[in-house]
Amino acid sequence: MTDSQRQNLLCHLQTAVEIELSTIPIYLYTYYSVNRIPSPCDALKNGQALATYANRAGGLIMSVAVEEMLHMSLACNLMRALGGYPKIYGKSPGAYPTNLPHHKKGFSVGLEKLSADQLEKFLGIEKPEKRGAKPEGDNWDTIGQFYDYITELIEKQTTDKDYKQEAYQLGGASRYYAANNVDTVYPKDAYYFQQPENPLNPAARGADQAVYPNNEDSGELMVVKDKKSALKAIHTIQHQGEGYADDPSHEADDPEKDENSHWFKFKELHKEIKKIKADDLNCFILTFPENPTRASYPSQFYPLVDLANAVYSYLLLITEVSFTLKGSAQSTLFYIGMHKGMIFILDKILGAMRYLYLNNKAGEVLAPTFENYQFTSIASAKQELVALAKTVPASFGLDANIIQRIEVLPDVNVGADGVVRF
Amino acid sequence: MSSQNNIPIELHACMGLNACKGHDRLGANECAGMGTCATAAEHSCHTLNNCRGQGGCGLYGTAEEQNHPGDNPCSWRGSCAVPINAERFSTDGSNQGKSVWQRARVVFEQRMNRSSRTFGPSPSPVGPTTAWLKQNYNPDYNACGASGMSGGGSCI
Numbered sequence: 001m002t003d004s005q006r007q008n009l010l011c012h013l014q015t016a017v018e019i020e021l022s023t024i025p026i027y028l029y030t031y032y033s034v035n036r037i038p039s040p041c042d043a044l045k046n047g048q049a050l051a052t053y054a055n056r057a058g059g060l061i062m063s064v065a066v067e068e069m070l071h072m073s074l075a076c077n078l079m080r081a082l083g084g085y086p087k088i089y090g091k092s093p094g095a096y097p098t099n100l101p102h103h104k105k106g107f108s109v110g111l112e113k114l115s116a117d118q119l120e121k122f123l124g125i126e127k128p129e130k131r132g133a134k135p136e137g138d139n140w141d142t143i144g145q146f147y148d149y150i151t152e153l154i155e156k157q158t159t160d161k162d163y164k165q166e167a168y169q170l171g172g173a174s175r176y177y178a179a180n181n182v183d184t185v186y187p188k189d190a191y192y193f194q195q196p197e198n199p200l201n202p203a204a205r206g207a208d209q210a211v212y213p214n215n216e217d218s219g220e221l222m223v224v225k226d227k228k229s230a231l232k233a234i235h236t237i238q239h240q241g242e243g244y245a246d247d248p249s250h251e252a253d254d255p256e257k258d259e260n261s262h263w264f265k266f267k268e269l270h271k272e273i274k275k276i277k278a279d280d281l282n283c284f285i286l287t288f289p290e291n292p293t294r295a296s297y298p299s300q301f302y303p304l305v306d307l308a309n310a311v312y313s314y315l316l317l318i319t320e321v322s323f324t325l326k327g328s329a330q331s332t333l334f335y336i337g338m339h340k341g342m343i344f345i346l347d348k349i350l351g352a353m354r355y356l357y358l359n360n361k362a363g364e365v366l367a368p369t370f371e372n373y374q375f376t377s378i379a380s381a382k383q384e385l386v387a388l389a390k391t392v393p394a395s396f397g398l399d400a401n402i403i404q405r406i407e408v409l410p411d412v413n414v415g416a417d418g419v420v421r422f
Numbered sequence: 423m424s425s426q427n428n429i430p431i432e433l434h435a436c437m438g439l440n441a442c443k444g445h446d447r448l449g450a451n452e453c454a455g456m457g458t459c460a461t462a463a464e465h466s467c468h469t470l471n472n473c474r475g476q477g478g479c480g481l482y483g484t485a486e487e488q489n490h491p492g493d494n495p496c497s498w499r500g501s502c503a504v505p506i507n508a509e510r511f512s513t514d515g516s517n518q519g520k521s522v523w524q525r526a527r528v529v530f531e532q533r534m535n536r537s538s539r540t541f542g543p544s545p546s547p548v549g550p551t552t553a554w555l556k557q558n559y560n561p562d563y564n565a566c567g568a569s570g571m572s573g574g575g576s577c578i
Contacts (some may be wrong), residue, residue: 037570059569141548175484178514182481182567185513193570197509202551203521206571207511215484343482343566 005157010084012137012150013075017086018101019143020072020237022093024050025123025312025370026109027065027263029288032120032350032368034058037190038284046280053272054284056211057114059186063213066184067262069242070177073319074233077169080323081224082162090321091315094372096291102127102146104382105166111370113288115281118268122151126263126378128242144245151231160226167326176335177221179214179298179391186211218254286354288367298358301366303391304398306373307338308349310388311372314381314409315341321412332420337410347407348399356396381409481566485515491526507565508549509573523549 001009036058041047076086097110109121129144137149145232170176188207198204221234222229243250243261253261273281289296295303315338322334356366375381389403410420466524491506510522517525527544534541552574555563565574 032561036568042524055569062568175486178482178484178488180514180518181483182513182569182572185567185569185571187569187571198553200548201521202508202548202571203511203524206509206573209519210511210513245468305540339482 001157001162005153006162007083009150009153009157010079010082012153013079013082013084013147013166014087014179015101016075016147016150016237017023017079017088018091019146020068020075020101021088021091021316022098022100023068024072025092025368026096026111026125027068027122028350029111029368029370030114030118031058031061032354033286033288034061035284035286041280041283044280044283047283048189048191050276050280050283050286052187055186055190057269057273059184059211060112060213060229060269063180063184064262064265066179066181066214067218067369070219070221071240073170073177074224074237076319076323077171077222077224078211078230078233081230082158086320086323088276088316090372090374092312092316092370092372095293096370100143102138102140102275104141106342110289110291111367112290113367114273116273118265119273122266123263123270126241126261126266128219128261128263129245131245142242144238144242147234149372151234154227154230154234155223158227160232161229163224163226166223169329170322170334171221172223172331175221176338179216179218179220180212184213186213188384195272209361213259215254215256215258217256237314268345286367287362287364288354289358289362289364292367292369294369297369300360301356303368303388303393304349304353304356304396305367307385307392308346308353308368309371309373310337310375310385311341311346311406312368312370313375314385314412315346317375317378317381318410319413321414325414329414329418329420333410333414335413337412340405341409345402345409348402352396352398362394379413382409382413385409432517481510482515483514488512488515488522489517489525490529491522505555505559505563506549507552507555507563507572507574508546510551510565511571511573513571521548 034054034057036055038054039053041050041054044050063170072088076088079086097108099105099107100109102190107124109125112118112121125143127142129142129148133142133148135148135152136145138323147342166172188211189205189209192209193204195205215313218240219232222233222236224230224233238245239253239261241253241258241262243253243264250261251257251264253259294302295342297305316343318333318337322337325333348370353366353368358364358366375384386403386406389406392398408422410422414420450502489512506523506526508521508523511523512518512522527549529542550559552563555574563574565572
């Protein structure tokens with residue numbers, strides 16, 4: 001491929017990175033609006049069904065969010081394979097509601113709690129393309145058509161020798177990705193734990209109830225090393241989002257039909273939530289505000305909102321830097337930084353925030369704003385993060401271990417010796 | 423962690439996973455594999471383990487990690503909370519839907535056999551239940567996961 005063809009393809013792949021990235025805070029915001037183990041529902045006659053829906057909705061939304069992270073990483077791997085450097089830090093939408101990057105005008109989605117309306121927006125994001133729809137590199141109608149355009153560029157303009165830089169990609173032997181975890185899994189019946197435990201097999205009570213919404217055969221984190229693997233990465237993104245183009249139901253996204261597409265998962269949730277009375281939704285959906293910003297909150301919450309945004313942005317920074325490293329340095333920074341940062345820091349901060357009331361008439365709570373936090377300098381980003389954590393008043397009830405966990409996050413500034421420091 | 427006479431002990435993730443006599447939390451077990459409690463520092467989830475062999479598994483982590491509970495290679499490379507409650511099942515990998523503790527015991531026995539070491543039965547063939555851990559170990563014991571399906575509550 002020529003240099004200009006390479007630059008053009010890299011430009012579209014950077015757009016792909018930003019499309020996938022933009023969906024993550026939107027899905028996570030709605031995810032955190034759901035109390036997955038909602039004791040307030042217990043008092044209602046249909047509490048069991050509501051609690052079951054709540055946990056299922058949480059599991060399904062998280063299962064989609066996990067795959068959006070996978071899609072972003074696959075697009076980044078493609079960029080690295082072609083000699084590009086994906087930009088992630090500072091590339092989250094920042095302001096909501098927002099259109100998706102390079103989507104045609106008229107579409108808009110924001111940070112909103114779980115509702116039938118929000119699920120309709122999610123269906124808009126994951127809308128399957130019509131059979132025979134033309135590829136669109138800009139002003140696109142469906143994500144599938146945008147990736148069709150990239151597929152055309154890969155097929156027509158690249159050869160196997162254009163793909164390099166395998167060592168700098170995420171995946172391969174490092175296997176950073178898991179299709180399911182305890183947050184994607186959900187029970188068939190939320191009240192299963194009221195059944196007696198089998199003393200000869202205590203794990204069976206939960207295991208027999210568990211639904212695993214993702215499946216590895218739908219595609220996983222793979223290294224792009226030639227044209228064939230580049231096309232496979234793109235097809236993984238397309239299938240997981242909207243199912244197979246030649247299947248009018250767009251239900252499954254894997255050959256074994258063990259996993260539903262994002263679109264189908266949201267369609268099912270949408271169908272079910274429309275049957276739930278508005279009052280009943282209140283027992284498991286928290287009173288999240290619409291499209292909150294730091295500036296929209298009372299100033300006493302700024303330290304906590306800033307910390308949440310800084311952690312979110314630091315995780316994007318870790319990911320971006322990881323694509324410039326290889327071997328143990330990449331593994332140490334990405335694996336430890338992302339796992340610790342996502343599960344034990346960001347998740348715990350957002351979890352604590354949502355039980356702080358804003359004391360407004362609507363009874364709203366403090367929800368994440370997912371704004372891009374700009375560190376004063378990348379060189380001091382880690383220290384800045386630690387300092388921010390120390391400004392959060394104890395009265396906010398943040399887990400006492402949060403500061404310590406932030407202190408042992410890996411520093412994104414990896415020295416010339418290749419050693420990641422903490 | 424070291425015993426009273428400062429002889430270092432091998433840290434492990436749970437009941438029945440100790441490699442030596444005296445290597446449980448109470449230092450009272452007679453034989454390998456017969457300890458009642460973890461010597462690894464208690465922690466609630468993935469990557470929070472301090473040392474090799476301290477990861478619990480089953481909640482987060484790759485398929486490979488989830489297949490090697492209590493057998494992680496390094497600090498912060500462990501997969502999930504310690505101690506491993508008996509209710510916990512693996513969420514990914516070839517042990518998906520099966521007991522994490524029983525998988526950890528199999529991995530432990532394989533390690534002992536590779537080292538030509540004898541070992542005794544675990545105090546419980548299924549591992550410690552959450553109720554047992556709360557009563558005998560830590561009343562605030564919990565594990566991770568917003569779904570609540572860890573069987574050990576949720577740490578969110």
